[in-house]
Amino acid sequence: METFKIAESFVSINGEGKKAGRLAMFIRLRGCNLNCSYCDTKWAISKKGDAELMTAPETAQMVKEAGVELVTLTGGEPLLDENISGLIGSILALPKVELEIETNGSIPIRPWRERDARLSMTMDYKLPSSGMEESMCLENMEELKPWDVVKFVIGTREDLERAKEITDRFSLCERAIVYFSPVFGALLPEEIVEFMKEHKLNKVRFQIQIHKVVWDPEQKGV
Numbered sequence: 001m002e003t004f005k006i007a008e009s010f011v012s013i014n015g016e017g018k019k020a021g022r023l024a025m026f027i028r029l030r031g032c033n034l035n036c037s038y039c040d041t042k043w044a045i046s047k048k049g050d051a052e053l054m055t056a057p058e059t060a061q062m063v064k065e066a067g068v069e070l071v072t073l074t075g076g077e078p079l080l081d082e083n084i085s086g087l088i089g090s091i092l093a094l095p096k097v098e099l100e101i102e103t104n105g106s107i108p109i110r111p112w113r114e115r116d117a118r119l120s121m122t123m124d125y126k127l128p129s130s131g132m133e134e135s136m137c138l139e140n141m142e143e144l145k146p147w148d149v150v151k152f153v154i155g156t157r158e159d160l161e162r163a164k165e166i167t168d169r170f171s172l173c174e175r176a177i178v179y180f181s182p183v184f185g186a187l188l189p190e191e192i193v194e195f196m197k198e199h200k201l202n203k204v205r206f207q208i209q210i211h212k213v214v215w216d217p218e219q220k221g222v
């Protein structure tokens with residue numbers, strides 16, 4: 001049976017997205033197709049490196065034993081794994097467990113739509129300062145559901161303007177839940193809030209990664 005390269009797994013409070021503040025089990029898969037300038041998980045971008053090889057049923061058993069009702073599948077880029085459907089299926093087979101997938105916006109999300117009401121996507125749109133904007137899969141914008149999240153991680157003034165432009169162009173606030181979040185320690189968070197006030201962005205939500213306030217921002221496994 002196929003195995004998944006799990007770079008780390010841990011239970012913490014979810015620090016990002018619409019489920020922020022709730023206990024979650026994080027499952028971080030190795031390997032990413034992008035290389036964002038600000039990535040706080042660069043150590044997991046390469047397929048090579050320390051990882052635990054686990055099958056989908058073993059991973060689901062680990063979630064069951066942890067006793068959590070929320071799973072965040074992240075990475076690296078979790079949707080890169082060609083067998084990811086098997087892992088998604090095993091996790092959703094656990095009663096009551098909700099699954100959130102953190103994805104970078106470059107991979108079509110269509111194959112995982114309509115799957116289960118307990119599955120939601122937290123999808124980034126990579127802005128200019130990431131250096132990865134040209135990899136964005138724009139057809140994903142049409143696939144968003146009202147329970148999904150689109151996240152803009154903002155590092156510069158140019159990013160801020162671009163986030164608004166993309167939000168307007170694709171009517172993102174009508175399609176999904178939109179977050180504006182600073183690259184940790186980069187653009188002043190106040191600047192984002194002032195921009196939201198100035199442009200009356202009533203439907204956009206501001207967020208800071210909570211785990212980096214609770215723990216040392218460099219700490220792994222939290």
Ligand SMILES: C[S@@+](CC[C@H](N)C(=O)[O-])C[C@H]1O[C@@H](n2cnc3c(N)ncnc32)[C@H](O)[C@@H]1O
Pocket residue numbers: 032038039040041074075076077078102103104105123124151153182183184209
């Ligand atoms: C490490 S990524 C893994 C999932 C997927 N590759 C992606 O980019 O969405 C998880 C989330 O952390 C965010 N992130 C990474 N580095 C960050 C930083 N320095 N400040 C704020 N958010 C960051 C990413 O933008 C993404 O939303």
Ligand SMILES: Nc1nc2[nH]cc(C(=O)O)c2c(=O)[nH]1
Pocket residue numbers: 012013014015016026041072074075102211222
């Ligand atoms: N506490 C905590 N919450 C998170 N939400 C998304 C994360 C990620 O790296 O994808 C993350 C993470 O690394 N830690």
Ligand code: SF4
Pocket residue numbers: 032033034035036039040041042045075076077104
């Ligand atoms: S897509 Fe996600 S994991 Fe990959 S480099 Fe960018 S932030 Fe890091």
Ligand SMILES: [Mg+2]
Pocket residue numbers: 040041
């Ligand atoms: Mg993280």
